[in-house]
Amino acid sequence: MTKQKETKALDTTTEEKIKEAARNVFTQKGYAATRTRDIAEEAGINLALLNYYFRSKEKLFQQIMVEKLQQLFGVIIPIVNNDALTLEKKMELLAENYINLLVKNPELPLFILSEIRTNPDSLKNKIHIQEFLENSSIIRQFSEKRPDVEPIHFIASLLGMTLFPFIAKPILFPNNTNFDALMEERKKLVAVWAKAMLEA
Amino acid sequence: MTKQKETKALDTTTEEKIKEAARNVFTQKGYAATRTRDIAEEAGINLALLNYYFRSKEKLFQQIMVEKLQQLFGVIIPIVNNDALTLEKKMELLAENYINLLVKNPELPLFILSEIRTNPDSLKNKIHIQEFLENSSIIRQFSEKRPDVEPIHFIASLLGMTLFPFIAKPILFPNNTNFDALMEERKKLVAVWAKAMLEA
DNA sequence: AAAATCTTTAATCAAATGATTAAAATTTTT
DNA sequence: AAAAATTTTAATCATTTGATTAAAGATTTT
Structure with a gap:
């Protein structure tokens, strides 16, 4: 072999x-x-x-799925528990790193989410994202910054702003013109909007 | 019949x-x-x-798909061209109406996006969202408010914050505890964050 | 060089699937 | 009540699909 x-x-x-x-x-x-x-x-x-x-x-298929899960979630793991980073910096890095990944692999999030929908067990024993997030320092940082808002709302918004354009690409960007440039521009925008969310 | x-x-x-x-x-x-x-x-x-x-x-399947497309895009159409509404109000209503729809039909966006991925032609001649958006007054409103930012970025962020939690529900909310309450709360949050995005 | 192992091929198979059909049952119309 | 139309059923079929297999070819080991 x-x-x-x-x-x-x-x-x-x-x-x-x-x-x-x-x-x-x-x-x-x-x-x-x-x-x-x-x-x-x-x-x-x-x-x-x-x-x-x-x-x-x-x-x-299982081999490809595990590989893809690691690819998608591998972005989060080194960032959310990095105690050297501020909350704002974490959000900025998450957005930037995800956009970098997805520009090269735009089909990744929809593939994973679709297969989880069709076969809910395919996520079992592979990724425990919620538990992982619950125990990460970014959640504590969200709670300290905004005790009035459930941290999962920030996570959902940040990931929504970052992943959703790729997921909905056939609808939002059907002509594919300028897509990469728009995503490049979007890194800065999402970083600004992340900070604005924290202050709003 | x-x-x-x-x-x-x-x-x-x-x-x-x-x-x-x-x-x-x-x-x-x-x-x-x-x-x-x-x-x-x-x-x-x-x-x-x-x-x-x-x-x-x-x-x-085609009958179900057309019905589902109308259901998903039917939320947008009466709002984005309503000249009586401010931009902020449009964004608030879009978020609120989508959350109301998706709490009842949480599988809707992922279903549509997945079938479009598997069969890209299934959207053809059915929905021309991009062209529709391009000609809608909300785009003009975005451009007037923020001439420095492509309007599609605002659309992507607003829809991302609204639809993505439902799309990624199995990952972000695997235990389904409190999901409806979180989504109810989210209506107000997204409205606030929408305004913050415009000012940021 | 010969044997052993690995890789590849063409053919084949069992099971599953979407669709069809003749006949029966039910409902509606006359 | 009888005829016609609609609906339903059980059986069946052709095609597709994932998997298997024997044999041949290529490579590696002895």
Whole structure:
């Protein structure tokens, strides 16, 4: 197996080709609407290889899902508990880092949320975001700053302003013109609006 | 057909039972993950009746989708072009009306966005939100108030703060405790934050 | 060089699925 | 009451799908 992981500079293994194809097709269509033949075609391989390397469509999907969950939530984790950061700075960094991530992977949040909706168990034992947030210092910082407002409201607004444009991109930005520039501009706007929320 | 639409106070027609079941199952699982047998079982009818009344799964789905699109976008339309309303009032009403709608139909935005992702054509010729917004007076109001900021940023933030908590409910509010009360509270918060955004 | 192992292929399969159909039951119309 | 129309049922079907398999090819190990 280690040999398979070694790759030439210009080549990838069949296994990695399949995973890359799975990332593309699963995030575009979702699990149920994706046929194994779609993935094989995208990877340029024979269908049987999918089962040879991953045992089943479901197991391949699970690997992609775990990877995507880590990608999405990995942004939060190093920031919200960093005691060296002010609340304002945390909010600014969350917005900036998420926008950076999603400009490259705009389908990520909708993919995860859709699959959780279709299969609520797919989040179980993988990510405990609420418990994690409850125990993070950012929640304490929100409470100290605004004891009159439930901290989850700030979290929902900050993430809403940051993730929602990507989730609703087909509706809000159907022509895709200038999208990247708008998202770049949005980093500063969300940082300003985050501070304004705290003072309002 | 008119006779079928007439219903007794306590009964609904088979056709309406099927549609109600379709609403439930499609919005929970999405089109591809829903089997016609699921809908028949939820409606308590024989599978053949689905084809008898709707000709196909796809046609049934299209009816539900159009209905849901109207439901989601119907909130915007009477508000954004109402010249009697100030910009602040429009934003407040949008937030309030959307929260009222989504407390009753929390799965609505994610359902629509997911189906658009899986089948990008499903929005074509149905809703032209961007063009509609471009020609609405709210855009002009945003430009007058803040000529330095693209109006779509305000729209994205307002809708993000309003819709996103419902879209991300399984992650942000997994225990569902107090959710309705939080959303009720959120109406006022979003109104305040909307004004703060305009001034920031 | 030969054997062992890994990878790939083409063919095939069982199960599931959306749709169809003939017949029966029910309701409506005459 | 009889005929016609509508609705419902159980059975069935063609197609699709995820998975399996034997065999062949390629690579690695001895």
